[in-house]
Amino acid sequence: MTSRFADGLAVGADLEEIAERAVGQALSRLGEQADLVCFFICGDDPDDVARAGQRAMALAPEAHVIGCSATGVIGGGEGVELTPSVSAWAATLGEARLTTFALETLNAEDRFVVVGLPDRNPDDHVAILLADPYSFPTDAFVERSADVLGDLPLIGGLANGVGGRGSVRLFADGEVYTEGAIGVVLSGPVRIRTVVSQGCRPIGPSMVVTRAEDNLLLELAGQPALARLEDIVSELDEDDRELVAAGLQIGIAIDEYAERHERGDFLIRGVIGIDPEREAVAIGDIVEVGRTVRFQVRDAATADEDLYDLLDAHKAEFGQADGALLFSCNGRGSAMFGSADHDPVALRETLGPIGMAGFFAAGEVGPVGGHNHVHGFTASVLVFSSGATGDA
Secondary structure (H helix, E strand, O other), rough: OEEEEEEEEEEOHHHHHHHHHHHHHHHHHHHHHOOOOEEEEEEOOOOHHHHHHHHHHHHHOOOOEEEEEEEEEEEOOEEOOOOOEEEEEEOOOOOOEEEEEEEEEEEOOOOOEEEOOOOOOOOEEEEEEEEEOOOOOHHHHHHOOOHHHHHOEEEEEEOOOOOOOOOOOOEOOOOOOOOEEEEEEOOOEEEEEEEEEEEOOOOOEEEEEEEEEEEEEEEOEEEEHHHHHHHHOOOHHHHHHHHHHHHHHHHHHOOOOOOOOOOOOEEEEEEEEEEEEOOOOEOOOOOOOOOOOEEEEOOOOHHHHHHHHHHHHHHHHHHHEEEEEEEEOOOHHHHHHHHOOOHHHHHHHHOOOOOOEEEEEOOOOEEEEEEEEOOOEEEEEEEEEOOOOOOO
């Protein structure tokens, strides 16, 4: 049996009614029994969101169902931000196996322990992860996921609610969760790949970290890091200087042995401050001495080009896409592109009129360079395609 995918989107004041409408659209367009249903709800009142989620789950009692609250949803080829809305996605996946899970953390002396992970199987291909950023240590869990999950790719996003802390709701197979993380592992004969668009372009040269302390870069290529940065900025044009002022990034090279490091060859992290006394640059990660880094900027034009290039490359390599889940940063959409529709339109224009849904996340999860990471201002996409079966 071949895989099929469909989506639905509904906007309106009554969350339960639009949840029923969005999920109903996806299920009716699918035209057969769904194996997996995902839904995303934007609403003002978390109790209303919970009731809408329960209604959504009840509509597909035979399927595995996951979902979460969000500040914006994606479906029907468009995005909707900060407006009561529900998007839904339904899939038949043939002989694939689905294992839903719910994670919670327990404190054990000076560390946390995550419980609820399913057992690994050799034919696991990907895990979709939806997490509450206020109660679940997503960054630490994802960065160390290889310790317990091996090379299993993780993709998904940090849920949120219009009310912030305490307003997040997660849904999995009939249950409502107010904290932790939920998700599903896809195993067996399922055709999937991940696409992670970080949307940055490099400025200045690549440099080796020659001295560092925790998240402080002290020396780059043997010179004070701040002096190196000032030299780079002084040579930029006015437009790029404005981008630096709006939010400078830094890229950590994925492949240290590459002859050149250009756009797309880095894991992007934010520059979060400077220490003039130590002539240091503080970044949102810890980088070891000897790693190669390169400063980066991000704007709408670069983010647009990066996403289209990656999706075109995916189609060229893996062929026709059938469905997709899209986890787009809530800093993209209208804030970056002037339209909430940019990312879903990009998928539709490159991959075709496929069943596709998702949400605007408070942080995106996806693999870069063979390792799982939490990102910002990123579009993380799980693409189901008709190419050869394989890992994400």
